[in-house]
Amino acid sequence: TIALKHGAHRIGNRTDADMARWRSLRFGQFIHWGLYAIPAGEWNGKTYNGAAEWIRSWKEMPHEAYDQLYKQFNPVNFNPQQWAAQAKAMGAKYMIITTKHHDGFCLWPSKYSKYTIAASPWKKDLLGPMIDAYNKAGIDVHLYFSIIDWNHPDYRASLKNAADSAAGKRFQVFVKNQLAELLQRYPTVKGFWFDGTWDDSWKNDGAFSDELEQYLQSLHPGLVMGSRLRADEKGARHFDSNGRLMGDYEQGWERKLPATIADVHGNDWEAVMTVPENQWGYHAKWMGHVKTVNEILEMLVKSVSLNGNFVLNFGPKADGTYRTEEQQLAAGIGEWMKVNGVAVYDGAYAGFEKQDWGYYIRKAGTDSVYMVVFNIPVSGSLRVKLPARTALTGVTMLQGNTALTPEWVGRNEYFIHLQNRQTASPVVILLKTEKGENKDKGNVEKAK
Numbered sequence: 167t168i169a170l171k172h173g174a175h176r177i178g179n180r181t182d183a184d185m186a187r188w189r190s191l192r193f194g195q196f197i198h199w200g201l202y203a204i205p206a207g208e209w210n211g212k213t214y215n216g217a218a219e220w221i222r223s224w225k226e227m228p229h230e231a232y233d234q235l236y237k238q239f240n241p242v243n244f245n246p247q248q249w250a251a252q253a254k255a256m257g258a259k260y261m262i263i264t265t266k267h268h269d270g271f272c273l274w275p276s277k278y279s280k281y282t283i284a285a286s287p288w289k290k291d292l293l294g295p296m297i298d299a300y301n302k303a304g305i306d307v308h309l310y311f312s313i314i315d316w317n318h319p320d321y322r323a324s325l326k327n328a329a330d331s332a333a334g335k336r337f338q339v340f341v342k343n344q345l346a347e348l349l350q351r352y353p354t355v356k357g358f359w360f361d362g363t364w365d366d367s368w369k370n371d372g373a374f375s376d377e378l379e380q381y382l383q384s385l386h387p388g389l390v391m392g393s394r395l396r397a398d399e400k401g402a403r404h405f406d407s408n409g410r411l412m413g414d415y416e417q418g419w420e421r422k423l424p425a426t427i428a429d430v431h432g433n434d435w436e437a438v439m440t441v442p443e444n445q446w447g448y449h450a451k452w453m454g455h456v457k458t459v460n461e462i463l464e465m466l467v468k469s470v471s472l473n474g475n476f477v478l479n480f481g482p483k484a485d486g487t488y489r490t491e492e493q494q495l496a497a498g499i500g501e502w503m504k505v506n507g508v509a510v511y512d513g514a515y516a517g518f519e520k521q522d523w524g525y526y527i528r529k530a531g532t533d534s535v536y537m538v539v540f541n542i543p544v545s546g547s548l549r550v551k552l553p554a555r556t557a558l559t560g561v562t563m564l565q566g567n568t569a570l571t572p573e574w575v576g577r578n579e580y581f582i583h584l585q586n587r588q589t590a591s592p593v594v595i596l597l598k599t600e601k602g603e604n605k606d607k608g609n610v611e612k613a614k
């Protein structure tokens with residue numbers, strides 16, 4: 167291994183209570199809200215095909231025009247209690263809010279910037295009421311913070327000369343001050359979700375990102391921060407130059423999921439997902455495929471089955487309301503989660519051989535394993551292969567709490583025959599297991 171001063175400082179996952187809590191929550195809500203919701207992906211009668219929150223970088227959007235938008239930001243229909251109630255009904259257990267996206271506009275009245283909500287017609291802090299409402303609903307809050315800041319005069323994508331380096335130093339002080347300010351103003355937050363850390367100016371100062379992470383941990387012990395913040399002194403990101411994950415969980419899964427357990431390398435990880443193909447902030451015209459409830463449920467269940475968290479993004483409108491599609495999606499997900507969330511919360515990799523019908527999720531630390539079925543075969547028979555020396559002692563269909571009698575086909579293999587092959591939603595079956603060989607305890611039907 168290479169000697170590193172600013173690489174990973176820990177091998178293996180964090181085992182403390184704050185991280186165990188984050189890991190147990192499994193399902194989060196991302197919220198991208200800011201000035202970009204005003205143009206909403208359109209300008210001068212033209213539609214921006216990129217992500218709505220990146221519209222400032224569109225050649226058709228003059229920087230001066232974008233930089234005046236704050237004078238119009240006045241979310242008169244903002245109702246944080248309603249936002250929190252919607253998230254709670256959906257079954258989200260944590261929420262990540264954009265405090266400041268790449269455009270540099272702050273949703274809180276930062277004393278380190280003029281480009282904040284205080285300068286808008288709304289004037290008032292948006293983060294405080296949101297964090298209070300979500301915490302009252304029993305939902306943890308994490309703060310998204312973009313290192314890239316297109317508004318700040320000292321932001322540099324790369325440092326080409328002494329003047330750049332001086333600006334870069336001033337910018338690092340600004341970042342450190344804003345982050346400390348956020349922790350001081352919102353002491354109940356559980357973590358930071360850093361973004362915009364791919365520019366050379368950041369990548370080439372691994373020491374600063376390391377010191378910053380340690381500084382924030384010293385201010386707020388237990389803080390959960392993903393791998394996107396850090397670079398090591400050789401410019402390696404997420405994984406240091408020895409291939410070890412930096413930060414508390416792998417944070418690279420943006421709009422994509424790992425395929426198998428091998429892809430996660432035993433690390434904690436989190437996937438963040440958009441409802442349309444690639445829109446985080448509010449875009450008036452969603453183009454391409456919009457994910458359905460069942461597609462989102464499959465991503466959530468697949469993530470948990472591979473030991474990860476899944477975060478679904480919402481992009482509120484400039485007036486503070488949600489678009490109908492997002493409201494309907496949240497309600498539909500919540501309906502399934504109300505009955506089946508028990509298979510998601512505290513969920514973990516089961517260690518069973520993956521089958522085509524869907525996913526296994528182990529209730530962490532127990533002998534209970536849930537089968538979440540998305541693809542009922544035409545035979546109606548679900549094959550279950552248990553690990554060696556694992557006996558099956560009970561099978562229950564969650565819907566209706568119905569006991570099932572599997573057919574034992576020898577050694578550790580069973581078939582579960584579903585009577586009804588028609589279902590509009592994923593079917594959840596609870597397997598009770600125990601250590602030991604499978605012998606005919608009369609609880610299973612022997613193959614003919």
Ligand SMILES: C[C@@H]1N[C@@H](C(=O)NCc2ccccc2)[C@H](O)[C@@H]1O
Pocket residue numbers: 198217219220361364420438446
């Ligand atoms: C969570 C999302 N991250 C921001 C983004 O710029 N993603 C595009 C991107 C993703 C990975 C490497 C570079 C750039 C998007 O605007 C969202 O905030």
